[in-house]
Amino acid sequence: MSFIKELWAFMMARKKFWLFPIIIMMVLFGGLIVLTQGSAVAPFIYTLF
Numbered sequence: 572m573s574f575i576k577e578l579w580a581f582m583m584a585r586k587k588f589w590l591f592p593i594i595i596m597m598v599l600f601g602g603l604i605v606l607t608q609g610s611a612v613a614p615f616i617y618t619l620f
Contacts, residue, residue: 578594
């Protein structure tokens with residue numbers, strides 16, 4: 572959890588607001604990959620890519 576706090580403080584101090592969309596997309600794709608492992612929904616998700 573301290574990594575997230577440090578990342579947040581870095582982005583606020585250095586005004587790196589352009590990093591927010593990148594981080595959000597990485598979290599969403601990571602969650603999608605984790606949720607579809609061994610799932611019946613996996614073939615439908617993989618057709619999107």
